[in-house]
Amino acid sequence: MNNRQQAKNIAKLYWTLSQNRDEKEVEQIAATMLDFLASRGQIALVSIVLDETKKLLYAQKNQVAVEVLSKYALTTSEQAAVKSLVHKKTGREAILHHNESSDLIGGVKIRYEDKIIDLTIKKQLEDLKQYLSS
């Protein structure tokens, strides 16, 4: 079992145990989980577990976390277009997390769940290069 799958399982367990609990009990469960990971030398999995837990939270709310990467900040209309696109694909409300990258020439890269929609110029150029080389 790889780290990602293991973290998913731990997140599912953590999420299940945390249902219908008050804040204090949830904190206690989180502390127990951290102790468990630390005892096994797998504290590095915490960030993955949190990501997976967020996904479960979003899923419960019929939402989906979307990472958006572009050179410039997205305008409101662009954000709406991205949300609409993801909703069309998943049927869920998109929660955008935007990052800017100066490495990009232009365009946008959208990542949600295990899927990537790469609309960057960099990717287009790579495809063009691949096409011309073949």
Next chain:
Amino acid sequence: MEILQLFGVDWKLMLAQIFNFAIVAFVLWRFAIKPLMANMEKRNQEIEQGLKDAEKSAQKLAESDREIRQSMQVSQEKAMQIIMQAKKDAEAEKHAQLEKTKQEVKHLIDKAKEQIASQQEEMILQAKAELAETVVETVRLLMDNKMNKDIDKKYIDSMLKKV
């Protein structure tokens, strides 16, 4: 008697001469003519035997000669057969060798063609890759220089519509 006397023949002398002649004839017959005749007979027999032997020898010689000729003919035929077989074998060997050489040459030519084709393909691919690299790099530089927020917005809008 009177006639003998008339011709002056003395019959006593005549008898004596006949007697002498008989003695001489006997001596000649006994010691000369008879051995000579026997010797001649023997020589004749030897000559006849010699002739017979010579004839036998001639026959044997002829027979030997015939046998030798037959043997030579058989040997010649065998030799000819061997030569013909050797020629056939040599021809077959030559043919096989020629075929083998042809196959080897064909194989070499095919291999060379394959190598040439492979090299050509490799060169074309390399040229394409270099061309693609150049084109893409040029486009990237151009776009990088010309890109601004407005252009990027238009690009993103158009791409999102396409998806």
